[in-house]
Amino acid sequence: MKELIKSGIIGELKTGWVLHSVGAGSDWYFHDWHGSMKNTGGLLLQKGSHDLDIINWVVDSKVKRVLAFGSQDVFGGDKPNELVCQECEDKSICSEAIVDRNISWIRPDGKSAEVLYNQWRNKCVYRKEVDVLDNHLLLLQYENEVKVSYMECHYTPEDNREYIFIGTKGKLKFEDAKDLITVQLRRGIYDREEKITYENLQMSEGHGGGDKHIIDDFISALKTGEQPQVGGEAGLQAIEIGITAHEAIDFENTRSL
Template structure:
């Protein structure tokens, strides 16, 4: 217990599962303090973490007597809290997305650099078994050199999760192409080995803008796969709904790889499908976690329609959230907070996914005009590439 990393948590809402995962008394880390002004969240945290949990009156007080901080609050609050934690020298996990503007991302990176405080971003999909298995197949040369990556994201619960609270207001997210897409854009970058340099976006608010039933708070049955279908039957949407429920992005990466990302919030099914095409084959996942999920590889020569492929790689089902990704993410953060060094997640890559999402959203809202995506400064790139030691 004495050697456990003492963690303070800001926000005990939608991503509270990360805080629960981080509470491992006697096994490396424990959550000792919480800042969340919601009395209901406070009660739930004490019920799940323990009655000894310290409740901080404000964020500055949270920073007392902790070694590390987990920022799990809504997206638009990340920059202020992250800058304060890093200036205080605390190892800091910021849930994805890092921030909702490129300028705020760069401010967070500069603050970590200037104060030599360890910064970690919660891109847990880099720990998802399906993503790691696809990346290993690419590293092993199963499809040759990557030349294209396509991702289709079917957000089947989108009307429940993203249009009934703060997510639906672009002032809090910039847009769902950034908020939800930051995960997938980061995975595309990781699989392709490069960042986006040029984007063009297209999309709109095509369905949920027609739903006129709005609510100041979440209705009692806000999440109900049975009754909230079809999508136009949704009720109790956020008073402000000005983000897109359908979006598409074309990307040219810095290393010449081409990529596309499609996101839809009113599909009946909920999963991600990646297709990666190389100079000697292609791979594709069917399901992204669970017993039936599999990656199929076609690399044995030309043929017609072949649904099975030349190789099938089952995707192991993890125990913790997101197919086991949350456990891997928290374990890496705890080790990094205590020791520093290299991690599979990357603050610069997190910033690059935001930059691509921001500029794609600007393109989408401006007649699909192409946008160049500027890289982070060379000084910051070099610092974070060295592992923040």
């Protein structure tokens, strides 16, 4: 995606739209300590920072203004903080209840093992202490005048990342769940049908194969003394956007970075 946009295939980048659908949101963020703002600082930091990092990388600029909205629409409530799914009288009818189920886990040595899924994440997602927001909408304006909207929702039916970037010559769309990039070109009002697709982009390793590349790049930087593809400042910038966005939500205004 980065290489295609940098190549100029869609012209000069002008705007973008990113949606992160987190269908497994309650599994990973609301059944345990992640559900509390005092522990995470909010899910824009815990989860959204990864997307913001990629958006910054693709846009190749720094955010100068943030407008954000967010709310707690589904998770949190008035259940006791001590309540766990296994002891809840509603566990048989609750769609978010953690049930005992075994999954096949591939160990580091390559062997398969049966493990009990998420047995340590079993607190009620509707307990009182849950105060992290379960959806966010950000409008980002960059120093190079590119504008991007970002939405993160933790109660969607599917897990997927959708990235759309629009330039002066066309549009690029990446769908993580389909493992697909589509480029649509617009040469004029009557010439805008050409599509180019790129499939089978992922690898089977952790995080779609990205972990290995990050580790290899870091080790190479240590050995050669050369700078990695992306430095630590990029991570800090993503976190800063998340923090600033939460401030924009709390104070209901536009924030500058």
